[in-house]
Amino acid sequence: MSLDAAEARRAWALTLPAVVWTVAFFVVPFMAMAALSLWQRTAAGLVPAWTLENYRAILGEPAAVRAILNSIEITLTVTALSVVLAFPLAWIIAEEVPPRWRRLALALAVLPFWTSYVVRSYAWSLMLARQGVLNGWLEGIGLPALDLANSRAATVIGFTHFFTMLLTLTIYASLTQLPPNLRRAAADLGAGPVATFHHVILPLTAPGIAVGAFLTFALCVGDYVTPQILGGGRDLAAAQLVMLNLGRRADIPMAAALSVCLMLLVTLAYLLLARFMRAPR
Amino acid sequence: MRRFALCAGYMGALYAFILLPVGVLVLFSFQDGRLPIPPFRGPTLRWHEAVLTDRRLMAALWNSAVVAAGSSAVATLLGFLAARGLATGRLAGAAAIRAALLAPLSVSYLVIGLGLLASLNLAGLGLSLWTVAIGHSVINLPLCFAICAAAMGPAVVQAERAARDLGAGEGRVMALVTAPMILPALAAAFLLSMTFSWDEFIIAFLLSRFEVTLPVEIWSLLRGGLNPKTNAVGSLVFLASALVVLAAELALLRRKG
Secondary structure, three states: OOHHHHHHHHHHHHHHHHHHHHHHHHHHHHHHHHHHOOOEEEOOEEEOOOOOHHHHHHHHOHHHHHHHHHHHHHHHHHHHHHHHHHHHHHHHHHHHOOHHHHHHHHHHHOHHHHOOHHHHHHHHHHHHOOOOHHHHHHHHOOOOOOOOOOOHHHHHHHHHHHHHHHHHHHHHHHHHOOOHHHHHHHHHOOOOHHHHHHHHHHHHHHHHHHHHHHHHHHHHHOOOHHHHHHHOOOOOOHHHHHHHHHOOOOOHHHHHHHHHHHHHHHHHHHHHHHHHHHOOO | OHHHHHHHHHHHHHHHHHHHHHHHHHHHHHOOOOOOOOOOOOOOOHHHHHHHOOHHHHHHHHHHHHHHHHHHHHHHHHHHHHHHHHHOOOOOOHHHHHHHHHHHHHOOHHHHHHHHHHHHHHHOOOOOHHHHHHHHHHHHHHHHHHHHHHHOOHHHHHHHHHHHHOOOOHHHHHHHHHHHHOHHHHHHHHHHHHHHHHHOOHHHHHHOOOOOOHHHHHHHHHOOOOOHHHHHHHHHHHHHHHHHHHHHHHHHHHHHO
C-alpha cells in the first residue's frame, strides 16, 4: 500500500468517529423531527399521516401566528436596542479608556456572563417585580411605580441585558482591528468626526456588527427561558408555544412543526446576513 | 472635559444596567426575611446554608459536574481526532465533512433537544443523565472541532509525519507529539465545553427525567416564586464561575509574564 493511501486511510479512521457521532445524534434526530412534523396527533396516539396539516394549522391559528410574530418583534427590538447600547460602550472601551485599564473595563462589562443563564432572568424578575428593587427606587424619588413584571417589556429588558454584553464583545473586537492610520488619513483629508464615523468607521465595522446582530437574532428567536420567566404566560413567544405543545398538549408533531418554522426564520436571517456580507461597500 | 464627562456618564449608566441585577441578586441572598425584595434586612447566611445542606441541589450540582466533564471529554476527543484527520489534507470531500461537523452550531438548542427527544421516543429509549450528556456533546463537538482545527497547522502535520517516519506508532504520535503541540487548544476546547454544558438549560430540561442538572433544579425552585434561597444558589454559582475564570486568567498571565 502506498504512503498516500495509508495516510488517507488513517485520516478517515480519525474523522469517522466524529462524523458518525454527528450523524447519529444530530442529523438523524433532526430528520426524525422534520418527519414528525408531518405526523398527526389523534385520539389513538401519533399516526404517520405524512401531511402538511400541522403547518396549515399554524398558519390558520391566530394564536400560533401571534406567537411567531411576537418572537420576531421581540427579537428585532432586542437586536436594535442591543446594537445601539453596545456600540458606544465598545467604542469608549476601545478608544477612550487608557490601554492598561481596557482588559478590566471589558471584563467588568461581561461579568454577568458568569452567572447561570436561568439565574440571570431570575435576577431581572427581582429587579422588575411589583415590589422589587426598581419600583423601590422609583417610589424613593417620588415617581409612580411601573408594572413591568410578566410583560413583554420585561422580556425585552432581560434579553437586551444579555445581548448588550455579547455585542459589546463582538463590536469591541471589530473596532480594535481597525488600523488607526485610517482615521488619521480621514482627518487629513478634511473629514470631521461625524464624517469619519459615517464614511470610515461604520462601513469597516459593519460586518462585525452584522455578525453580532445575526447571533442575537438566532439565539433570541428560539429562546424559551427568558420569555417564560420574565414575560409570563399571556403574551407567548414561539418557543413557549413549542414547549406548551410538548408538555400540556402532548402534541409532539405540532411542536416539531413550530420548531421547523423557527429554523426557517433563522435560515432566512442567515441568508440576509450572507447577502449583506457579499454586498459591495 | 465635556467629552470625558459624556464618556464616563455613558459607561456608568451602562455598567449600572449590566451589573445591577447581579449585585441585587447577591445582596438579597443575604436577606434576613422570606422575600428577596426591599427593604434589605440582614445580613444572614442562613440561605447559603440552606443551599449547601439541600440534598437535591447538591445532587444536581454533582450531576452537572459529571455531565459537563463527560460530555466535554467526548466532544474534545472526537473534535481533536477529526481535526487531525482533516488536517492531513488527504480526505475526499473534506469541505462537506467540515460543514457537516459544524452544522449543529447553526441550529438552536431547542431544536437539537427536541430532535433528540423525538428520536429517543421513536426508538423507545428512556431519558437519563446519559441522554443529557449526549445532547451536550452534540452542541460542543463543533466548537471543539473548530478550536482544534484552527490549531492544527502544517507544522503539526509535519511533526506527526516525522514522528511516524522515526517509527512511532499511532498512539505515541498522538500522545507525545500532537497533543502536547496543541495543548492550549485542547484545554480551551475542554474548558469552553465545560462552561457551556454547565450552564445549558433547555436540552438538559428536555432530555432528563429523575436525575437532573443544576440549571433544571434551579428552574424548579423558580416555580415557588421569589425566594432568597434561589438568590443564594445563583450567587454561589456566580462566585464559583468567577473564581474559575479568574484562575484561568491568572494562569494565562503567569505564562505570558
